[in-house]
Amino acid sequence: EAGVTQSPTHLIKTRGQQATLRCSPISGHTSVYWYQQALGLGLQFLLWYDEGEERNRGNFPPRFSGRQFPNYSSELNVNALELEDSALYLCASSLVGSWRWDYGYTFGSGTRLTVV
Amino acid sequence: AQKVTQAQTEISVVEKEDVTLDCVYETRDTTYYLFWYKQPPSGELVFLIRRNSFDEQNEISGRYSWNFQKSTSSFNFTITASQVVDSAVYFCALSDGYAGGTSYGKLTFGQGTILTVHP
Numbered sequence: 001e002a003g004v005t006q007s008p009t010h011l012i013k014t015r016g017q018q019a020t021l022r023c024s025p026i027s028g029h030t031s032v033y034w035y036q037q038a039l040g041l042g043l044q045f046l047l048w049y050d051e052g053e054e055r056n057r058g059n060f061p062p063r064f065s066g067r068q069f070p071n072y073s074s075e076l077n078v079n080a081l082e083l084e085d086s087a088l089y090l091c092a093s094s095l096v097g098s099w100r101w102d103y104g105y106t107f108g109s110g111t112r113l114t115v116v
Numbered sequence: 117a118q119k120v121t122q123a124q125t126e127i128s129v130v131e132k133e134d135v136t137l138d139c140v141y142e143t144r145d146t147t148y149y150l151f152w153y154k155q156p157p158s159g160e161l162v163f164l165i166r167r168n169s170f171d172e173q174n175e176i177s178g179r180y181s182w183n184f185q186k187s188t189s190s191f192n193f194t195i196t197a198s199q200v201v202d203s204a205v206y207f208c209a210l211s212d213g214y215a216g217g218t219s220y221g222k223l224t225f226g227q228g229t230i231l232t233v234h235p
Contacts, residue, residue, distance in 0.1 A: 033221060042228060043207065048221035056221050088159055105223065107153070107161035 002027065004093050004108035012114045013081050021076040021111045025093030031055075032074040033094075033105070034066065038087035046089075049074055081115045088112050118143045120210050122226035129198055130234050136194045137206050137229050143189075145169075145213025150184065150191040151223065155205040164206075167191065198233045205230050 005024040013019050025032050034046040045058040049068035057064075063079040072093075078085055092107045119142040129135045141150065152164040165177065167184050174183050179199075183192045195202055209223040 031221065033223075035223075043209075043223075043225040045222045045224070050221070058222070090159075090161060092161075105151075106163065109158060109160040112159070 004091055004106055006089075006091050006108040006111050008111060009109070010112050010114070012116060015081055015083060015115055017081050019078045019081060019085075019113055019115075021078075021089050021091075021113070023074045023076070023091035023093075023108060025072050025074070025091075026106055029093035029095050029106075030072055031094045032068055032072065033092040034074070034076050035090045035092070036060075036087045037090060037110070038084070041087075043090070047076070078113070083115050086113060086115045118145075118210055118212065118224040120208050120224050120226035122206075122208055122229050124229045125227070126230040126232070128232045128234065131200060132197050133233075134194060134196050135198050135202075135231065135233075136192055137208070137231070139191045139193065139208030139226060141189050141191065141208070141210045143210060143213065148213050149211040151209040151211070152182070152191075152193045153207045153209060155207060155228070157204075161207070165193070195231075198231075200233050200235055203231055203233045 007022045023032055031050040033048050035043045036046050037043045046060055047066050048056040052068050066076040068074045088110045090107050090110045092105050094105050121140045123138055148169045150167045153161045154164055155161050165182055172184050172186055179196045181194045205228045207228045208226040212222045
């Protein structure tokens with residue numbers, strides 16, 4: 001069974017540009033979560049999508065947005081990039097909405113975004 | 117607000133030593149899950165263990181064991197007979213609460229402990 005797949009692996013953008021990161025969940029998983037892991041700041045919750053709807057978002061500005069497609073894959077868009085957006089962006093998926101935490105929460109390998 | 121504290125920033129041990137990673141958490145929820153994840157240099161977060169707040173039974177799984185004490189809000193993780201391949205960053209995480217079938221889908225992570233196992 002394929003795991004959570006993220007693309008691209010690395011992305012280099014210039015300040016002010018837009019970045020698009022993609023995530024394909026494990027087959028059958030309907031929920032997708034996004035986290036930011038910036039140096040020195042640990043892992044911060046960004047967004048949760050389930051069945052195509054945004055269910056929750058973390059304490060991030062509106063220029064961080066995303067969507068979930070009918071096949072449950074997801075995109076994270078970061079507009080007007082700033083230097084401090086440089087981070088590892090991790091995606092996770094779960095079988096159902098995470099109120100059933102015992103279904104697990106599987107992470108991908110991440111996209112490393114560098115803003116110059 | 118939820119909070120997870122991993123007081124140990126870095127731990128260095130020699131192969132075959134036992135090592136315990138500490139985790140203390142804060143939450144007002146009565147039902148929640150606690151997790152340990154491992155992050156090798158490749159970046160992927162690898163799931164290790166999960167414990168429901170109602171289940172304080174401590175278990176051993178291979179070289180891994182954990183000590184969950186709700187009274188002290190601690191969820192410590194032990195690797196027995198450490199190996200070089202155990203070198204990684206280890207994260208403790210706390211789920212938001214769930215009640216009546218709803219949750220906010222969020223994990224709160226500690227800052228991580230860098231474990232280095234020397235041969």
